[in-house]
Amino acid sequence: MKYILGFLVIWLLAGCTLSPKPLGDEAKTNFVNGNIICAKQIDILQISINGAKPPKKAFDFSIKKLKKYTTNNVIIHKSINLTIEESKINKFIHNYGHSRGMDYLNDKNKGILKEALETLPKNDTSFIMIYTPKLSSLNNPNKRSRGIAFYNSYDYKVVAYNQTSISDAPVITDIQSWKIVLTHELGHHFGVPAQNTHNKAGHCTSRECIMYSKPDWQSVVSVIFKGMPYDFCKLCKEELQEAKNRCGAIAI
Ligand SMILES: [Zn+2]
């Protein structure tokens, strides 16, 4: 009964349509990453740390989105497993994500990773997806992260996903949560939201967008009425489509 009343109150407060989150003074502009959207080929290498990995269904879902918004040519490389001492995991990921090499890995792990990298093209359309049982901000170890898209990685695009935080998401299932986080981090590499009309500090103001920042009560209401935000909103989609339309113009 409590729940029904709760929903009714939320419904009355929210009405049927939800206005976007106000931009405040955090409006930002990004560029859609034409290199990825127009890539001849996108390569993916997955690294599982201590057995962490997403449900296959969720991974397949995010790859489908990746194909849909790019040129549909995605190569999935054979994934690798690394066993890393708990206290070194976070340091390894941050260090590696910022292109500072393989410190914090023992020789065996270094060998496994080096071998996998031999077939991975060194360019900005190769993604390394790291699945980890723990991930936090480097400056504040108490601040857990669900996922981090490293923008400054040099040879590859490195994205890390924290299995523990993703599986801890309230209300939704592991598969639902993984689908959202996997696709959300790819969206950061696509460069959406781009325009400052809906980009608030790097996230989308639309509550129905997979690039919305963090769940709040309004996004929960949105889920109740419109389902999970499994895709980009209309504005983000338009930006991705525009970038795709320009692909031909880049070729000489
Ligand atoms: Zn984000």
Ligand SMILES: [Zn+2]
């Ligand atoms: Zn959006």
